[in-house]
Amino acid sequence: MNTASGVFLTETRVRLLESIERCGSISGAARAMAMSYKWTWDEVNAMNRQAPGPLVVRNVGGRRGGGTSLTPYGVRVVAFYRALAREYQDAVEALSEHVLTDARAVNFRYLLRRRALAGTWHGREAA
Numbered sequence: 001m002n003t004a005s006g007v008f009l010t011e012t013r014v015r016l017l018e019s020i021e022r023c024g025s026i027s028g029a030a031r032a033m034a035m036s037y038k039w040t041w042d043e044v045n046a047m048n049r050q051a052p053g054p055l056v057v058r059n060v061g062g063r064r065g066g067g068t069s070l071t072p073y074g075v076r077v078v079a080f081y082r083a084l085a086r087e088y089q090d091a092v093e094a095l096s097e098h099v100l101t102d103a104r105a106v107n108f109r110y111l112l113r114r115r116a117l118a119g120t121w122h123g124r125e126a127a
Contacts, residue, residue: 008050014081016043017070020056021078024067051077 019029030040048054055074059066070078 008047009077009081011085013043013047014078016040017047017055017074017078020044020068021070021075024069026068029068 016029016033016035019032020026023029023032026040026044027037030037033040044056048056051073053073054071055077056068057071058068
């Protein structure tokens, strides 16, 4: 998913958001994803700047020093991305089953998946 200021959502960023929600902290999410704390904060800050509203908020205070969580908007963005990914996979499966019924179907699925992944790996969404 792209915005005027660049790539907004990739699979890795969505996994990061899910990890933050699960772990309740940026540092926990970074450890869970085997990424650096700095990379994690940079990604969160970039997403928060690009989105119409914040996706992640810091919760200060408390005996344990607070934590980090997704905003309601962040939760909706993750749900939207996951729903879109399911729809994409369903469309690829339907196309493969109903249009390409021979051995080419596997190759077609592979190529589409490879193209989609290549787009996110290189910091852009696949066309």
